[in-house]
Amino acid sequence: MDTDSITDCLVLKIEEYEIDTNKLDVTLYILYDKKKHHFVLRGKRFSNKLDSCTFSFNCEFVNELTDFISFIICMKNKWTYVLYNYDNLPQESNDISYDFLKIHDHKGYELAGYNYQQFDIELLSKHLRMLRNVFNYYN
Numbered sequence: 001m002d003t004d005s006i007t008d009c010l011v012l013k014i015e016e017y018e019i020d021t022n023k024l025d026v027t028l029y030i031l032y033d034k035k036k037h038h039f040v041l042r043g044k045r046f047s048n049k050l051d052s053c054t055f056s057f058n059c060e061f062v063n064e065l066t067d068f069i070s071f072i073i074c075m076k077n078k079w080t081y082v083l084y085n086y087d088n089l090p091q092e093s094n095d096i097s098y099d100f101l102k103i104h105d106h107k108g109y110e111l112a113g114y115n116y117q118q119f120d121i122e123l124l125s126k127h128l129r130m131l132r133n134v135f136n137y138y139n
Contacts, residue, residue, distance in 0.1 A: 015080040016073045029101040032131040033093040039065050042098035054098035062128045075119040084109040
């Protein structure tokens with residue numbers, strides 16, 4: 001077995017689309033690092049006239065993550081949720097970049113997708129708890 005990659009890992013992608021223009025504003029990839037017991041968020045904002053840099057954050061609890069996501073994404077805009085099952089992630093979550101997730105983002109990994117949904121914090125919390133609780137051990 002290749003010890004440099006994880007066999008399977010759920011990754012939730014959230015995209016925010018501006019309600020008036022339907023333009024993509026923010027993309028987030030979220031996964032749960034079972035070994036370190038924290039959520040890993042990788043994101044990028046697109047609405048600026050300048051190309052925004054990517055950002056990365058880690059946190060331990062669902063409510064911390066929902067608070068952060070609710071702050072950076074407008075609740076009035078439309079949200080698209082896609083659940084992926086990546087099978088090629090690096091073993092260390094610190095090595096998983098936004099660019100890596102974006103490059104490997106394709107339909108072959110998609111388990112489910114829901115387009116242009118209204119923000120619902122309870123639904124978001126359920127999705128995040130699922131990431132934490134549904135996993136394969138990869139050691």
